[in-house]
Amino acid sequence: MKKLWHITHSCGHKAERDLSDRAADRRAGFAEWLANRECTDCWRAARTTDEQDKAAWLEARRAEEQAESDAWSAQYRMPPLEGTVRAVAWGVRCRHQILADAYTGLVLEGETSEAQWEVIEETALSRLAAQHDEIQRLRNDPAPEDAGNVRPLASVSSKTAPFGSCS
Known part of the structure; x- marks a missing residue:
């Protein structure tokens, strides 16, 4: 045999x-x-190249998304985010995606007019700016009388937060 x-x-x-x-x-x-x-060697070489191509594509895509999100944040005067470099990059992309999806769903596909969207947008921006300013004020000058009035971020519900959370 x-x-x-x-x-x-x-x-x-x-x-x-x-x-x-x-x-x-x-x-x-x-x-x-x-x-x-x-053969096994050629198969492995092709798989390694595919993985490298996939990683390079993903890195380029993330860089493109980040550039779009950064430009959008500057254009619409979004307050800066704080945290690690990776967390800030993720937060900027997340914020951009949520608001772009909200615009698409409410205005382009829904029944919200451009004028109504502008009111929503201005309200959201003013709330974000006020929250950012309050956080900066408390960090720079934490007065004892304010200690009882500060809510931890976890206590902010999606009804009071302008955009909910991104997960």
């Missing part, structure tokens, strides 16, 4: 494979299947 098979892979490489671990009646079929595939 033949145990060693000489296989010419679809990539042109030749290999000798021990198929003794296969049932005797399935060895010829498996050898034919192997011949229709790339």
Whole structure:
């Protein structure tokens, strides 16, 4: 019974494979299947290249999204976010995506007019600016009389927060 098979892979490489671990009646079929595939080395090289291409594409896409979000934040005078570099980048993208989706859903696909959207937008911007200013004031001058009036961020509900949360 033949145990060693000489296989010419679809990539042109030749290999000798021990198929003794296969049932005797399935060895010829498996050898034919192997011949229709790339050799292990070529397969691995293609997978590595695919992963590198995917990682490069994802990195370029994230950089493009970040540039769009940063430009949008500057155009609409969004208050700056604070945190780690990674968290701020994520927050800026998240804020941009939420508001862009809200605009699309309410104005482009819904029944909200441009004038109504501008009122919503101005209200949201003024609330964000007021919250940002209050946080900065408390950080710079935490007066003892304000200590009882400050709510932790976790206590702000989605009804009082202008845009809810992004998860």
